[in-house]
Amino acid sequence: MLVHVVLFTLERPEDAAPLADRIRGMAGRIPSLRSLSVGVEVLPEPRSAHLALVTTFDDADGLAAYAQHPVHQDVLTHVRAAGARALKVDYLDAAFPG
Numbered sequence: 001m002l003v004h005v006v007l008f009t010l011e012r013p014e015d016a017a018p019l020a021d022r023i024r025g026m027a028g029r030i031p032s033l034r035s036l037s038v039g040v041e042v043l044p045e046p047r048s049a050h051l052a053l054v055t056t057f058d059d060a061d062g063l064a065a066y067a068q069h070p071v072h073q074d075v076l077t078h079v080r081a082a083g084a085r086a087l088k089v090d091y092l093d094a095a096f097p098g
Contacts, residue, residue, distance in 0.1 A: 001034070002057045004090050005047035009082030016040045016050040022078050023053060029071045032062035063090065
């Protein structure tokens with residue numbers, strides 16, 4: 001299982017909840033996307049990101065297909081409009097439930 005984690009910092013933290021809803025809307029609409037979890041920071045402090053996304057894929061090809069999928073591309077348009085800065089990590093995890 002390939003786990004793809006993205007942490008977003010937004011220009012306006014109040015945009016986190018609506019953006020999270022839009023991201024959740026990808027569930028079940030992209031064939032290679034095995035699982036999706038998204039959450040808004042609830043214990044903010046200066047080093048916090050505003051939004052976290054955790055997705056899983058069978059492999060790197062699945063992640064690549066997701067990255068190019070029109071549903072994901074539409075979400076990226078909204079992420080960019082929110083002025084999001086992002087950090088990501090991709091790792092293999094055989095034990096990840098997905």
